[in-house]
Amino acid sequence: MNRRDFLRFSAIGSAVLLTLPSISFAAANTDRRLIFIIQRGAADGLNTVIPYADPDYAKLRGALAIDVAQAIKLDGMFALHASLAETAKLYQSGQALFVHAVASPYRDRSHFDGQNVLETGGTSAYQTKDGWMNRLLALLPKAQNEAIAFAATIPMALRGSMEVSSYAASNLPEAPDDLLMRVGQLYAQDAQLNSLWQAAMEANQMAEDVSAKQDPANLGKLAATFLNKTNGPRIAMIETSGWDTHSAQEARLSRQLKSLDQLISGLRNELGSNWQKTTVIVATEFGRTAAANGTGGTDHGTASAAMILGGDVNGGKVIADWPGLAQSNLFENRDLKPTLNLNTLIASTVSACFHIDHALLLKTLFPESSEGKLMSAIIKT
Amino acid sequence: MLINMSAQAIAINRFGLGARLDETPPSDPKQWLLAQLTQYQAQPSAWNNQRKSADILADMAQDLMQMRQADERKKTAAKRLFKIEVRDDYIAACNVRTLSALTSSTPFVERLVHFWANHFAISAQKPAVTEMAGAFELEAIRPHVLGNFKDMLIAVEQHPAMLIYLDQAKSMGPNSRAVEKLAARAPEKKRGLNENLAREILELHTLGVRSGYSQADVTEFAKALTGWSVVDGHKRDKEAQNGNNGFVYRPFIHEPGSRNILGKSYAQNHMAQAEAVLNDLAIAPATATHIATKLARHFVSDQPPASLIDKLAQSFLKSGGNLNQVYRALIESPEAWQAAPAKFKTPWEWFVSSARALGKNKLEGLNVAQILNQLGQPLWRPGSPAGYDDIAESWAAPNALLRRVEMAQRLVAPLGDQLDARALADKLLLGAVSAETITAIKRAESASTALALLLVSPEFLRR
Numbered sequence: 001m002n003r004r005d006f007l008r009f010s011a012i013g014s015a016v017l018l019t020l021p022s023i024s025f026a027a028a029n030t031d032r033r034l035i036f037i038i039q040r041g042a043a044d045g046l047n048t049v050i051p052y053a054d055p056d057y058a059k060l061r062g063a064l065a066i067d068v069a070q071a072i073k074l075d076g077m078f079a080l081h082a083s084l085a086e087t088a089k090l091y092q093s094g095q096a097l098f099v100h101a102v103a104s105p106y107r108d109r110s111h112f113d114g115q116n117v118l119e120t121g122g123t124s125a126y127q128t129k130d131g132w133m134n135r136l137l138a139l140l141p142k143a144q145n146e147a148i149a150f151a152a153t154i155p156m157a158l159r160g161s162m163e164v165s166s167y168a169a170s171n172l173p174e175a176p177d178d179l180l181m182r183v184g185q186l187y188a189q190d191a192q193l194n195s196l197w198q199a200a201m202e203a204n205q206m207a208e209d210v211s212a213k214q215d216p217a218n219l220g221k222l223a224a225t226f227l228n229k230t231n232g233p234r235i236a237m238i239e240t241s242g243w244d245t246h247s248a249q250e251a252r253l254s255r256q257l258k259s260l261d262q263l264i265s266g267l268r269n270e271l272g273s274n275w276q277k278t279t280v281i282v283a284t285e286f287g288r289t290a291a292a293n294g295t296g297g298t299d300h301g302t303a304s305a306a307m308i309l310g311g312d313v314n315g316g317k318v319i320a321d322w323p324g325l326a327q328s329n330l331f332e333n334r335d336l337k338p339t340l341n342l343n344t345l346i347a348s349t350v351s352a353c354f355h356i357d358h359a360l361l362l363k364t365l366f367p368e369s370s371e372g373k374l375m376s377a378i379i380k381t
Numbered sequence: 382m383l384i385n386m387s388a389q390a391i392a393i394n395r396f397g398l399g400a401r402l403d404e405t406p407p408s409d410p411k412q413w414l415l416a417q418l419t420q421y422q423a424q425p426s427a428w429n430n431q432r433k434s435a436d437i438l439a440d441m442a443q444d445l446m447q448m449r450q451a452d453e454r455k456k457t458a459a460k461r462l463f464k465i466e467v468r469d470d471y472i473a474a475c476n477v478r479t480l481s482a483l484t485s486s487t488p489f490v491e492r493l494v495h496f497w498a499n500h501f502a503i504s505a506q507k508p509a510v511t512e513m514a515g516a517f518e519l520e521a522i523r524p525h526v527l528g529n530f531k532d533m534l535i536a537v538e539q540h541p542a543m544l545i546y547l548d549q550a551k552s553m554g555p556n557s558r559a560v561e562k563l564a565a566r567a568p569e570k571k572r573g574l575n576e577n578l579a580r581e582i583l584e585l586h587t588l589g590v591r592s593g594y595s596q597a598d599v600t601e602f603a604k605a606l607t608g609w610s611v612v613d614g615h616k617r618d619k620e621a622q623n624g625n626n627g628f629v630y631r632p633f634i635h636e637p638g639s640r641n642i643l644g645k646s647y648a649q650n651h652m653a654q655a656e657a658v659l660n661d662l663a664i665a666p667a668t669a670t671h672i673a674t675k676l677a678r679h680f681v682s683d684q685p686p687a688s689l690i691d692k693l694a695q696s697f698l699k700s701g702g703n704l705n706q707v708y709r710a711l712i713e714s715p716e717a718w719q720a721a722p723a724k725f726k727t728p729w730e731w732f733v734s735s736a737r738a739l740g741k742n743k744l745e746g747l748n749v750a751q752i753l754n755q756l757g758q759p760l761w762r763p764g765s766p767a768g769y770d771d772i773a774e775s776w777a778a779p780n781a782l783l784r785r786v787e788m789a790q791r792l793v794a795p796l797g798d799q800l801d802a803r804a805l806a807d808k809l810l811l812g813a814v815s816a817e818t819i820t821a822i823k824r825a826e827s828a829s830t831a832l833a834l835l836l837v838s839p840e841f842l843r844r
């Protein structure tokens with residue numbers, strides 16, 4: 001019995017242990033780590049993974065266009081924003097994969113609806129009531145199905161019937177054990193508060209030896225510390241925000257990407273040998289307009305870029321069915337046209353990670369999606 | 382296990398901001414709420430020292446000019462000073478808002494102010510928005526909270542904090558005189574439209590998402606809004622003197638021509654064009670439903686009954702957006718008085734009700750900005766124009782709960798044994814308190830542990 005079971009056992013009684021679902025249909029690995037980093041605010045894929053060789057890119061972006069000489073060249077078509085120096089090293093060692101002109105099934109331009117679709121795995125906003133990551137937990141064996149959000153609250157992707165924890169370092173003075181124990185007793189009869197409290201106590205114990213500094217590198221380190229624990233969570237979500245660059249984009253996007261880069265390198269460094277068994281998905285709700293707007297930024301668009309990172313990712317390449325940026329090729333005359341489905345990318349990645357049947361995974365994670373073709377060779381076999 | 386609330390408890394804890402230790406509960410709860418609609422003060426004394434946005438903008442322009450002119454060494458110092466000023470103004474405004482909530486004699490209307498400030502959310506991230514966050518609430522929300530929705534809508538969209546937050550201030554008509562001139566002088570620099578504010582007005586402030594507007598409507602509306610801008614702080618900006626909080630209309634960046642929005646043509650070729658659009662949006666049926674749903678969700682339940690939404694929306698439509706009428710309809714609806722506490726308090730609600738419970742009417746060294754940050758709901762900084770969510774799933778989470786326990790302990794620590802939690806429980810929860818909570822309080826090892834337990838009890842976390 002691991003500690004979490006012990007907590008459950010002592011808190012609610014043995015009945016719960018007996019009724020935990022047993023999973024027999026998914027022959028999953030038990031030591032994989034999956035991390036979903038969401039970029040809230042519609043990250044500009046075109047200035048992150050830059051299609052420098054597309055002749056229309058510089059025209060559309062004007063002063064915002066990034067010259068290939070100022071970026072990190074990936075191949076004959078794409079270059080990476082210079083702020084992503086550590087991520088570029090992962091790419092060079094074959095541990096990072098970029099996917100371009102990719103979008104969820106959502107086609108309007110509301111952040112909040114777009115994030116809801118990305119996180120629930122539906123095709124339209126608020127149609128699906130729980131998150132795809134929570135539904136994934138139900139497919140995983142018990143040793144593998146603990147999930148945590150590195151935030152004080154639980155983001156939509158992790159909400160649902162499976163129990164999920166949350167942790168974020170705070171500067172508050174710790175409450176004495178006596179008070180914690182009494183609160184536990186006080187909540188014993190309140191189903192909602194009781195389960196939240198058990199999860200909080202468990203996460204709190206795990207974080208005991210971690211620095212409370214809240215910069216991106218430390219957040220990566222903190223997350224890795226949890227994921228490294230023998231009985232720790234294996235599924236995690238990290239939220240980043242501030243990607244909505246309607247104005248002064250150049251400076252803001254550089255800062256955002258620098259933070260993301262530090263978060264990623266913090267994760268990789270602290271995960272150590274576990275990095276080999278870790279897959280990180282980085283994605284945003286939608287992209288930004290192909291052309292610069294009138295205020296040194298970009299407005300809400302459609303397709304963007306996503307990243308798959310990890311020790312055994314089949315990386316060192318950019319996957320794109322490039323639609324081109326000529327006016328006639330733009331989606332609704334303004335946005336990068338989506339040619340890959342983000343749901344397919346996520347399902348294919350998760351399927352390869354956990355050796356879960358792709359069809360079963362699609363049906364569970366993205367039940368409304370019609371597109372189901374597996375993208376192969378995302379993870380080395 | 383949920384304990385039923387009495388009408389008194391509902392009026393005070395669900396509609397109001399929470400019982401105060403030193404207040405007598407109203408004998409007629411409904412009447413108590415209705416009376417507040419006539420007693421409310423838009424600028425109570427707590428707000429008297431809030432700086433006006435026009436002044437903030439003028440000072441800011443001056444600071445920025447000095448920074449530009451300073452030499453390198455002085456520049457760094459000036460930048461640091463500027464940051465401190467922005468932060469101090471924000472912290473002061475957070476305290477003012479809290480004091481106002483602690484001492485208000487109309488806590489129901491005060492709650493409505495918080496509701497509307499979150500509906501028309503700005504996010505204190507850019508320096509100008511951060512420094513004007515308090516002024517925005519005082520100037521654009523508080524005067525209109527009992528008036529007509531249209532007036533609040535226009536005050537909000539013309540407020541410099543909103544115009545800067547959603548990038549409207551610099552948006553220019555692609556065919557405006559200014560852009561033509563700029564293009565002649567520097568053709569490589571692209572200047573023009575920014576559609577951010579137009580989209581969020583339709584999606585968040587009025588009609589609501591998926592209510593039938595198109596990308597073309599957004600673009601057309603963005604064109605109508607061009608010219609709505611903010612004083613630049615220089616003396617030559619005569620419009621700065623017009624008492625409009627720092628809003629200014631600039632004809633030379635306005636997109637010329639008639640606009641077609643949601644099937645209606647707007648021929649006005651000046652500031653009145655976007656005003657006419659807002660006037661129509663303010664009384665649209667989709668807006669009525671959107672506002673009714675959010676109000677019902679805020680006061681009644683995360684999934685409010687359709688019957689209640691319908692009642693509020695009808696009241697909104699019939700009265701042409703008269704908010705006073707809508708609140709009366711809410712108070713008269715039996716759905717709002719259901720006895721089970723269905724709402725999980727947000728960090729702000731929990732903190733304010735805790736401070737009221739402890740009888741605080743001064744902040745005594747508490748830094749509200751920091752506290753709300755630690756509780757996970759930084760004041761006026763939701764990070765997105767959608768504002769903070771109003772459902773339990775967004776707030777009831779493991780770590781968030783632990784932080785409330787830690788904060789409760791901090792709040793009660795200075796009180797020692799001045800307060801008796803057993804007596805307080807009855808006074809605050811007005812009978813809606815479970816045997817478990819009473820037992821936990823009685824058995825606590827100290828007076829302050831008992832108080833902390835009361836503040837984090839299941840009954841006190843909900844309303």
